[in-house]
Amino acid sequence: MFSKILIANRGEIACRVIRTAQKLGISTVAVYSDADAHALHVGMADEAVNIGPAPVTDSYLRADHIIKAALDTGAEAIHPGYGFLSENPGFVDAVVKAGLVFIGPSADSIRAMGLKDAAKRLMEKAGVPVVPGYHGEAQELVVLASKAREIGYPVLIKARAGGGGKGMRKVDSPDDFAEALGSARREAKSAFGDDRVLVEKYIAKPRHIEVQVFGDNHGNAVHLYERDCSLQRRHQKVIEEAPAPGITAEMREAMTGAAVKAAQAIKYSGAGTIEFIVDATEGLRPDRFWFMEMNTRLQVEHPVTEMVTGLDLVEWQLRVAAGEKLPLAQANIPLNGHSIEVRLYAEDPAKSFLPATGTLYHLAFPNAVKDGAVRVETGVRSGDEISPFYDPMIAKLVVHGADRAAALRAMQNALSETEVAGTVTNTAFLAALVRHPGFAAGDVDTGLIDRDLAGLIAPVAIEAGAKELAILFASGLLKRPVSTDPWTALRGYSHHATLAYPVMLEENGAITRYEVSVLGDERYGISSPADTQELRVRHGPATWHVTGKGINLHAKAMTIPHGVAVLAKGAAATFSVADPFLLAEAAGGGGDRLAAPMPGLVKSVRFAVGDQVKKGQVLLVLEAMKMEHSITAPHDGRIAEIASEGTQVKEKSSLVRFEDAGNDSSKI
Incomplete structure (x- = not known):
């Protein structure tokens, strides 16, 4: 070793x-x-x-x-x-x-499976079923169009190199073939430097089922059963599970046997995955699965295989690479229970899953992690930054249950107990998928998400009372006394009238002033220009319990830079709080610069250098923590410098500088 x-x-x-x-x-x-x-x-x-x-x-x-x-x-x-x-x-x-x-595997094995067309020809020779299609060298439009007619529409044009759905187009009619081919080629050339394609039969109700294989340098090859990766968005996996729902012993034997045969055909060593496309229009049948491609590496979703087999695949990789034989023979590899994995990303499902950046001011995972019922694979912790340079994955949540129903319940609980503050995430989207009736019933295919996308990404509002808790938390009145001194303990006491503590909340680009008062033990009042309400607030071991008219909230609250985050049942809401003293200073005319209150992206700029602006005019809009913040002129002045649209700025970076006009009234 x-x-x-x-x-x-x-x-x-x-x-x-x-x-x-x-x-x-x-x-x-x-x-x-x-x-x-x-x-x-x-x-x-x-x-x-x-x-x-x-x-x-x-x-x-x-x-x-x-x-x-x-x-x-x-x-x-x-x-x-x-x-x-x-x-x-x-x-x-x-x-x-x-x-x-x-x-990992040899360079020869990687090359053998690196191009989809060559890999499929190799698999055909090895007796592995391959999707009906054209995998030849000729790339002329007339040849490809002719092959598409022979295969029968609809067909799928696929780039021969790369993956991730790039260079892939579904074509329903011969009239659309030429345009789709041109589009697929351009995308493939840009992504992989290779515009060659193959043409395959389009499967109407496809399921993506893959088999984990392992080989060593002594001629041994085994499988570690299958994983279902059918829940995909734009050909990217979202949820994976093992074993595949609805699979029969006959289907498993045929598919795993084909996978081992594929690994043996290239004398494979190490961890690999044989990916199959399955026609599920009549359920899972052993004559309705075909080889798609081989991933010659460890897969992102390997933990679900580890959960149902009890094996450490990385340990197997190390042992095989060190020259050892496979640790177990095929007959000794167990299969127990059911496992599901979801990928938690910093992304905004409501905005076409736009990747997000930000600081993870708070990151907490389910309590069940401690007893092994939930497994978390992550490379970040509270305080880390999700940068724009790399994949925005926060973590993989993996659960195990005695059966699929138990695993589904465990995943629902795990998502509801996962807390992220500081960036938008796909947590609610994942929770909606896990609750989806089709997924719960095991009736899945690769088109499920696209068909039901509107419902899956529908905004999930945090429970009533979240804003009120944020206001109370921002006021400082919920902080426990640090001593027994009565003047410290009686924070809301006044001889003549109830003290009002101001909280300035930024909402939709405008500042709203709220006043918070202590009405008694655990009782508070919140007044705004619109209304006044009375609330009772109790603090439990980890959460606040807020009750009032139409409010019964259990949630966590925490201060983050320039705001408060409220987290409840897997949902998170961020409220931007403006410092009233800074607002007063700005209104009084202090300083000739406006700085970014937090890291963000300059979304739009309303004025240019040399423009004369009036107090209160919006100068630019800063997007930070997935919210838009209007930066307004504190008073009249002429712009000397202003940030450019599209600029990523750090906290306290200069956004606007005004001309210094001496005692001129335009100086600010």
Whole structure:
């Protein structure tokens, strides 16, 4: 076994590999970019080496930097994780040439499966069922169109290289073929540098079922059962589970047998996944599945296989790469219960799943993690930043149950207990998917999300009382007394009248003033220009309980920069709070600059250098924490500098500077 390995990756997979290495007594070397200097995987490893600036092309894709780091630190082998260089045969060759071990398959195996058309021809020779289609070399429009007619519409045009749904087009009619082909080719060329395509029969009700395979360097190959990855959006997996719902013993035997045959055809060593497309129009039948492609690496969703088999796939990778035989024969690999995994992302489902950035001011996972009922794979913690440079995954939540119904209940609970403040997430979308009647019944296919997208991304409002709790929290009145001094304990006491504590809340670009008063023990009043309400607030072990007219809220509240976050049952709401003293100072004419109150993106700019502006006019709009904030002129003045539209700014960065006109009335 190795004594030291380097992990050529970042985030949750780097942390995942480090944990297994530590269990086996193997020292670890992490690599990191400038942006990841304080990342979780860096702190977990025994050593860490900087490999370049934040962009992946300058760091995590620099094979030369990674190999040098391994040699300089005395590492014997390199684990690629997934993504980045994990399926790059040139990298494998370079690792081996440097005298190191690549923890994964050979470069020849990766090349054999790297192009979809060549891989399918190879699988056909090996007797593995392949989707009816054209996988030949001819790429002329007339040839491809003719093959599409032979196959029968609808057909699917697919890029021969790469993945992720790029260069893929469904075509329903011969009249649309030429345009779709041109579009697919352009996208494939841009994404993979290769515009060649293949044409396949489109499956009306497709399910995506894959088989985990493992091989060693002694001629052994086994499967570790199947995973269902049918819940996808734009060909990207969202939820994975094992075993596949509704699979029969006959179907499993046929599919896993084909997968092992595929691995043996290329003398595969290490962890790999054979992906099949299944026609589920008549249920799961052993004559209705076809090879799609092979992923020659560990998969993102490998934890569900680990949960149902009780095996550590990273440990198997390390043992195989070190020259050992597979730890278990096929007959000894168990299959117990059911496991489901969801991918928690910093993204906004309501805005076409736009990736989000931001600081994770609060991140907490289900209590069940402590007893092993829920598994969390993450590479971040509270206080970390979701940067624009990398995949915005926050964590993978993985549950296990005695059966699928138990696993579904466990996942519903896990999502309701997951708390994220500081960035928008897809938590509510995942919760809606887990509750979806079709998914709950196991009636899934790759089109489910697109068909029901509107309902799945419908906004989920946090419970009534969230804003009121935020106002009370911002007032400072909910903080417990720090001493027994009566003047400290009686925070709302006044001889002549009830004291009112102002809270300025920014709502839809405007500032609303609220006044909070203490009415008695655990009783508070909130007044605004619109109304007045009375609330009772009690504090439990971890949450606040707020009751009032139409309000019965149990939630957490916490101060974050420039606001308050309220979290309840997996939902989160952020309220921006303006400092009344700063507002008063601005109104009085202090300073000639306006600074960004928090990191954000300049969404729009209303004025230009040299423009004369009036007090209260909106100068620009800053998007921060997925909210838009209007930056207004504190009083009259002429603009000397103003941030450009589309600029990403840090907290306290200068947004606007006004001309210094001496004693002129325009000076601000």
